[in-house]
Amino acid sequence: MKIMMLVLQFLFLVLAAPLICGIIARVKNNLRMRKGAPVLQPYYNIVKLLSKDEVVSSTASWVFRIAPAVVLSSSMAALALVPAVIAGNSANLAGDLLAVLFIFALGRFFLALAGIDTGSAFGGMGSSREMFIASFAEPCASLAIFSLFLRSGSTNPEMLGIPGPVQVSTVFAALCLIMVIIAETSRLPIDNQETHLELTMVHEAMVLEYSGSSLAFIEAGSYIKQIVWFGILAHIVMPSAVSASSGLVPVIGSAALFGGKVLGLAVCVAFLEVFIAKMRLFRVQDYFGFAGILGLFAVISSLMGI
Amino acid sequence: MRFMADPLSVFFLAVIGLVSVPSLVYSAGYLHGQFTRRRLILLHSLTGIFMFSMAAVVTSADIIAFLLAWEIMSLVSFFLVLFEHEHEQSVQAGLIYVIMTHAGTALLIAAFMLMYRYSHGFDFASIGVACASMPQDVRNLVFIFLLSGFGTKAGIVPLHIWLPYAHPQAPSHISSVMSGVMIKTAIYGMIRFIIVLLGVTEAWWGNLVLVLAAISCLVGVIYALMEHDIKKLLAYHSVENIGIILLGVGACMLLLTMGQTYCALLALIAGLYHLVNHAAFKGLLFLGAGAVYKATGTRDMEKMGGLIRNMPWTGALFLLGAMAISALPPLNGFVSEWLTLQSLFLGAMHASSGGYKLFLGIMAAALAFTSGLAAACFVKAFGITFLAQPRSPQARDAKEVSLSMRAGMALLAVPVVMLGLGAAWVVKALTGVAGNVLSLDTAGVSFGPNALILAPASGSQTYLSTPLIFAGLAVFGAGVVFYYRRINKRAVRMFKTWDCGYYRLSARNEYTATAFSKPFRVAFAFLLQPYRRTHKIWESFYQVRSFKYETHTTPVFKKYFYDPLLQLIFSAAGFMRRIQPGSIHLYIGYIFATVVLLIALMRKF
Numbered sequence: 001m002k003i004m005m006l007v008l009q010f011l012f013l014v015l016a017a018p019l020i021c022g023i024i025a026r027v028k029n030n031l032r033m034r035k036g037a038p039v040l041q042p043y044y045n046i047v048k049l050l051s052k053d054e055v056v057s058s059t060a061s062w063v064f065r066i067a068p069a070v071v072l073s074s075s076m077a078a079l080a081l082v083p084a085v086i087a088g089n090s091a092n093l094a095g096d097l098l099a100v101l102f103i104f105a106l107g108r109f110f111l112a113l114a115g116i117d118t119g120s121a122f123g124g125m126g127s128s129r130e131m132f133i134a135s136f137a138e139p140c141a142s143l144a145i146f147s148l149f150l151r152s153g154s155t156n157p158e159m160l161g162i163p164g165p166v167q168v169s170t171v172f173a174a175l176c177l178i179m180v181i182i183a184e185t186s187r188l189p190i191d192n193q194e195t196h197l198e199l200t201m202v203h204e205a206m207v208l209e210y211s212g213s214s215l216a217f218i219e220a221g222s223y224i225k226q227i228v229w230f231g232i233l234a235h236i237v238m239p240s241a242v243s244a245s246s247g248l249v250p251v252i253g254s255a256a257l258f259g260g261k262v263l264g265l266a267v268c269v270a271f272l273e274v275f276i277a278k279m280r281l282f283r284v285q286d287y288f289g290f291a292g293i294l295g296l297f298a299v300i301s302s303l304m305g306i
Numbered sequence: 307m308r309f310m311a312d313p314l315s316v317f318f319l320a321v322i323g324l325v326s327v328p329s330l331v332y333s334a335g336y337l338h339g340q341f342t343r344r345r346l347i348l349l350h351s352l353t354g355i356f357m358f359s360m361a362a363v364v365t366s367a368d369i370i371a372f373l374l375a376w377e378i379m380s381l382v383s384f385f386l387v388l389f390e391h392e393h394e395q396s397v398q399a400g401l402i403y404v405i406m407t408h409a410g411t412a413l414l415i416a417a418f419m420l421m422y423r424y425s426h427g428f429d430f431a432s433i434g435v436a437c438a439s440m441p442q443d444v445r446n447l448v449f450i451f452l453l454s455g456f457g458t459k460a461g462i463v464p465l466h467i468w469l470p471y472a473h474p475q476a477p478s479h480i481s482s483v484m485s486g487v488m489i490k491t492a493i494y495g496m497i498r499f500i501i502v503l504l505g506v507t508e509a510w511w512g513n514l515v516l517v518l519a520a521i522s523c524l525v526g527v528i529y530a531l532m533e534h535d536i537k538k539l540l541a542y543h544s545v546e547n548i549g550i551i552l553l554g555v556g557a558c559m560l561l562l563t564m565g566q567t568y569c570a571l572l573a574l575i576a577g578l579y580h581l582v583n584h585a586a587f588k589g590l591l592f593l594g595a596g597a598v599y600k601a602t603g604t605r606d607m608e609k610m611g612g613l614i615r616n617m618p619w620t621g622a623l624f625l626l627g628a629m630a631i632s633a634l635p636p637l638n639g640f641v642s643e644w645l646t647l648q649s650l651f652l653g654a655m656h657a658s659s660g661g662y663k664l665f666l667g668i669m670a671a672a673l674a675f676t677s678g679l680a681a682a683c684f685v686k687a688f689g690i691t692f693l694a695q696p697r698s699p700q701a702r703d704a705k706e707v708s709l710s711m712r713a714g715m716a717l718l719a720v721p722v723v724m725l726g727l728g729a730a731w732v733v734k735a736l737t738g739v740a741g742n743v744l745s746l747d748t749a750g751v752s753f754g755p756n757a758l759i760l761a762p763a764s765g766s767q768t769y770l771s772t773p774l775i776f777a778g779l780a781v782f783g784a785g786v787v788f789y790y791r792r793i794n795k796r797a798v799r800m801f802k803t804w805d806c807g808y809y810r811l812s813a814r815n816e817y818t819a820t821a822f823s824k825p826f827r828v829a830f831a832f833l834l835q836p837y838r839r840t841h842k843i844w845e846s847f848y849q850v851r852s853f854k855y856e857t858h859t860t861p862v863f864k865k866y867f868y869d870p871l872l873q874l875i876f877s878a879a880g881f882m883r884r885i886q887p888g889s890i891h892l893y894i895g896y897i898f899a900t901v902v903l904l905i906a907l908m909r910k911f
Contacts, residue, residue, distance in 0.1 A: 053796045057803040059695050061614045073782030093759055094774035106634040116689035120803045124817020131685050132825040135678030142674035146667040149651050154766040213794050285829040299667050303660045
């Protein structure tokens with residue numbers, strides 16, 4: 001029964017992942033007084049890409065060919081570890097939140113290699129920048145996780161969300177994680193998903209040579225990565241997962257609450273993106289310096305017991 | 307001279323064997339046609355003595371045997387660094403190496419003499435007894451001597467200066483043994499002499515080791531990012547990985563003084579685990595780099611590219627090693643870095659004061675930073691070397707290396723995978739070793755509910771299972787492949803890379819290693835102090851024919867630490883010259899004065 005529920009939850013999250021992106025894009029467009037694409041546009045994009053032929057660069061090797069599979073499977077593997085609707089996720093026997101960080105690193109590693117593999121300067125540039133940003137994100141995420149760990153005594157993502165009134169340390173950790181998430185999901189002010197301007201793109205530069213279903217898999221991978229991060233953050237700020245055996249009504253309520261939390265985060269991110277300009281690449285270290293200080297505040301306030 | 311084989315020694319013997327055997331297999335192909343027969347015999351006998359001396363280091367049971375083996379190991383490895391002495395770099399590297407390693411040995415001898423003063427015996431058992439009754443300031447002094455002596459061999463910052471010169475200069479199979487195993491004997495020395503014999507009583511010892519470890523991690527990986535010589539890059543990563551190992555060992559030392567034996571045990575297991583992992587993947591990577599060197603005749607990454615097409619086996623095996631060292635699941639580097647993070651976290655949880663908790667948390671963040679930077683560095687190392695288009699004729703014409711070289715690499719690829727997937731078994735085996743080191747009864751200690759799942763702290767619900775992660779990745783990956791093969795019937799067309807309508811996209815348009823590391827150079831400018839040099843070659847007074855543009859980074863440790871030290875030594879030598887003017891009368895006077903002084907001293911004691 002529980003396993004069934006968990007599988008259902010997994011499928012629900014996979015299917016809902018592109019929706020978040022659609023909602024963010026729609027909110028952004030509406031804030032800019034534009035009509036905007038339909039909320040379901042990411043789904044249309046994926047379907048469209050899956051039905052297209054594919055062009056592969058003749059200078060690329062097998063690394064380029066397998067990268068989409070690695071990206072998608074690493075995102076899915078990370079998704080299985082996320083606490084969302086059902087409590088007591090059995091998949092957490094396979095890994096904790098630190099493992100999620102490393103699993104994402106696997107997908108990123110291959111995507112960065114694929115960027116270099118095509119031999120275009122864009123790809124190499126994107127890879128270099130992506131790895132640069134990611135390496136700075138890692139210590140900040142680790143500090144935030146550490147501050148939560150000090151209170152929960154576990155790095156199991158589910159245990160990191162501590163029920164009860166929100167503590168100061170949780171707020172700092174959440175702020176730190178939001179900054180990490182913005183960078184990891186390639187959003188403003190670190191990266192801009194909407195641009196294809198050579199000098200500013202990071203993630204888009206890496207995947208420039210992909211087309212057809214390979215591109216669809218990579219896009220799906222990044223949608224899933226986004227919902228993984230949003231889900232983790234939502235759980236940390238306000239844990240709401242319920243036990244699978246507590247009946248259908250609480251489970252549906254929990255699912256609705258989860259959806260609401262993630263939706264709220266998506267709207268927050270959309271607002272942030274509209275009001276922030278992109279940062280120079282060489283200010284990324286300052287951005288993460290700030291995130292790291294928030295992480296340190298989180299650790300200190302957690303040590304103070306607040 | 308006595309020898310022994312307790313669990314710690316056996317563990318290190320296993321590590322030595324793990325790397326030595328594959329590199330010997332590899333050397334058969336690697337050395338083919340490179341040297342004359344006489345030099346080959348010399349090289350093989352030196353290699354044999356080298357491996358044997360390492361085994362003697364980790365099994366000796368008294369300090370005389372230990373020092374003897376240690377010196378043989380140092381000298382033979384010096385000869386091996388110097389083996390290709392027709393290159394000027396080798397001579398230079400050998401010189402730096404022999405000076406540094408002997409300075410280290412001198413410090414060790416000083417430590418051993420202090421220990422002997424209290425034990426009056428050379429064997430470890432009597433030293434262990436005597437160490438317990440040493441005055442605290444002597445213990446501190448012995449610790450400092452041991453740490454700096456072994457630290458020189460291990461290559462911790464700022465004593466790492468020789469490592470990036472010496473390791474790459476030796477023949478590649480020797481580089482792999484030096485980086486994979488020889489520097490680990492220093493870790494053995496630290497564990498044996500500091501933790502087992504001396505006994506950790508002071509908290510600042512562990513703090514010092516942790517701080518040095520974190521600095522080594524970060525400095526090692528940042529310098530590696532700047533490096534475009536593929537073997538030098540790997541050597542800098544040895545500095546980094548020694549730092550990661552020492553994070554585990556240092557956390558163990560710190561936690562021992564707090565009485566947290568369980569956390570200390572976990573930290574030591576994490577350190578030992580990373581030690582064997584590093585031996586496996588660094589051995590593999592050095593062998594891979596050697597294969598690239600053999601095939602292209604260069605170690606400069608900027609002249610490589612596209613090698614994966616001509617050298618598919620080497621490429622795939624190097625990629626595996628690169629993934630492992632970047633701590634990507636489900637391979638071995640991931641498990642040990644995860645365990646180190648967990649042990650730092652758990653140690654912080656049980657640490658005695660808030661300051662220590664914060665300190666250990668920052669250490670964990672430093673480790674996370676290191677693994678992120680290492681992943682970036684290996685995207686560069688693998689991507690620029692093996693992917694895209696060849697950047698030089700040598701790279702274009704490279705051929706796959708011989709069977710024995712591939713077999714040597716494959717022999718090291720097996721433990722890279724197995725140590726990752728069999729994490730729970732490895733931890734179980736290491737529990738015995740670490741328990742023996744800390745003289746704990748580990749019969750009831752278990753780090754996991756079954757043979758698939760690791761659980762660093764019972765009851766905390768923190769789990770890790772690399773087989774399950776691998777299964778997950780494999781299932782989803784297989785789904786994608788299935789989709790490509792069966793469901794998706796769309797055509798795949800090969801076409802040239804998008805060139806913005808330029809139509810002449812060549813290897814010159816590719817991103818280079820220098821360009822790849824540019825953001826890091828800017829971000830870490832405070833440490834690297836990069837500078838540029840532009841040369842203009844003038845056609846005439848008005849016109850520049852061509853530009854030559856170079857970027858360099860300042861060797862900070864050499865410039866601000868070793869150069870002033872060298873200056874100091876030179877000026878001291880200059881002073882000594884003044885009292886040695888060559889007059890025999892004066893010398894006789896010196897001898898007379900010494901004799902008088904000695905007699906006077908004899909009377910006093």
